Amino acid sequence: MTAAPTLAFVKGHGTQNDFVVLEDPAVEIDLTVELVAALCDRPRGIGADGVLRVATAGALLAAGVIGELPDGVGADDWFMDYRNADGSIAEMCGNGVRVFAHYLRAAGLVDGDAFPVGSRAGSRSVVVHAVDDTAADVSVAMGRVRFDGPGGVGVAGLRLTGERVDVGNPHLACVVADLTPAGLADLDLTTGVDLDAREFPHGANVEILTPLEPATDGLDFTAHMRVFERGVGETRSCGTGLVAAASAGLRAMGRDQGVVGITVPGGAVVVTVADDAAVLRGPSRLVARGRLLPEWTAG
Ligand SMILES: N[C@@H](CCC[C@H](N)C(=O)O)C(=O)O
Numbered sequence: 676m677t678a679a680p681t682l683a684f685v686k687g688h689g690t691q692n693d694f695v696v697l698e699d700p701a702v703e704i705d706l707t708v709e710l711v712a713a714l715c716d717r718p719r720g721i722g723a724d725g726v727l728r729v730a731t732a733g734a735l736l737a738a739g740v741i742g743e744l745p746d747g748v749g750a751d752d753w754f755m756d757y758r759n760a761d762g763s764i765a766e767m768c769g770n771g772v773r774v775f776a777h778y779l780r781a782a783g784l785v786d787g788d789a790f791p792v793g794s795r796a797g798s799r800s801v802v803v804h805a806v807d808d809t810a811a812d813v814s815v816a817m818g819r820v821r822f823d824g825p826g827g828v829g830v831a832g833l834r835l836t837g838e839r840v841d842v843g844n845p846h847l848a849c850v851v852a853d854l855t856p857a858g859l860a861d862l863d864l865t866t867g868v869d870l871d872a873r874e875f876p877h878g879a880n881v882e883i884l885t886p887l888e889p890a891t892d893g894l895d896f897t898a899h900m901r902v903f904e905r906g907v908g909e910t911r912s913c914g915t916g917l918v919a920a921a922s923a924g925l926r927a928m929g930r931d932q933g934v935v936g937i938t939v940p941g942g943a944v945v946v947t948v949a950d951d952a953a954v955l956r957g958p959s960r961l962v963a964r965g966r967l968l969p970e971w972t973a974g
Contacts, residue, residue: 687959687961689863692914693942694723694724694773696775700734702738708762724759725768730753735756738942755771759779767795769914772799772801772914776790776792801814810958810959813957816954817918819869822841827874829864842918846915846916848884848916848923849883850922854884882901883900887924894945895933898937899937902916912941914957917939921935925948929942935947945959
C-alpha cells in the first residue's frame, strides 16, 4: 500500500462524538498510527475523536487490514474500519456506526433503509429512520451485552466501582449513588482514569452516570452520563458506552430490560435493552467535506 498523495474526507459526528470519514473502497490509504493521530489532532489536523475508513470487508481482508471476516460479516458488506484518535484500533464504535450508515446513504453507497455494517466486533444491523445530506436518525442493533463482573477505577480524585461490560469493546460503567446531573458536570476528568491493567488487560472506556430515574414519553428511565474513552480521553458521547451504562443502570435496579434515555454533554440518545441485547438510537450529522493538501499529507 502507498500513502495517497491527497485525501478526500468528510467530517461528521454523533452526539458530538466526532469522526473523520475516509472513503477508501480500494484500501489505498496507508492508515498508520501517525496519520490517524495527525488527522485527529485538533490544532494540527482536522480534529476528531476517531477515524472511520469506508471500505468493504472483502477489500480490507485482501489488503491485510483485517485478518478474517468477523462473525456474520460478508465480503461485500461495508465495513467500519475504526481508529481511535491516538491511532489505536477499537473493535466497535456505536456513534461511529450511526455516522458511517449516514455517510453510506448520503454518498449513495447503499439504497435501502436497513442494511448491515461490518465491524471488528461483528455485523451490526442498522435502520435509517430519516436521512438527508446533513442529518440522520439511525438505530443500531448493538448485539449482546456481556457483564464480566465488578471493577474499579480512580477518577476525579475518587475511587469508583462499577460493572465491567463488554459491548464488543470493553467498558467500566459506574452508576454513582446520589450523583446529580450538576455533580456529574462538576467532576474534573482532566487527570484521566487509573485502571488496573490486571483487571483491564485491554484497557477500558469508563462511564460515570447518575442513577436511573423513572421517565415518561416512551422512556422507562432517564440518566446523565460522562465518559472517558480508551485511546481518546474525555469525549462528549460514546455509543457503546451509552449501551454499557444503560445496561448497568438497569442492573443496579435489579432489571435486565428497559428503554433508557441518556443525556451526555453532546446530546441525548435512547438505548433499548431486552434479552441481553441492545438497540442504540440517536442522531448523526455530516458537517463538512474537503480534501487534505498534498503538502500536509506528505508532512
Ligand atoms: N466512541 C465510540 C467508542 C470508540 C472506541 C473506544 N474508544 C474504544 O477504544 O473501545 C462509541 O461511540 O462507541
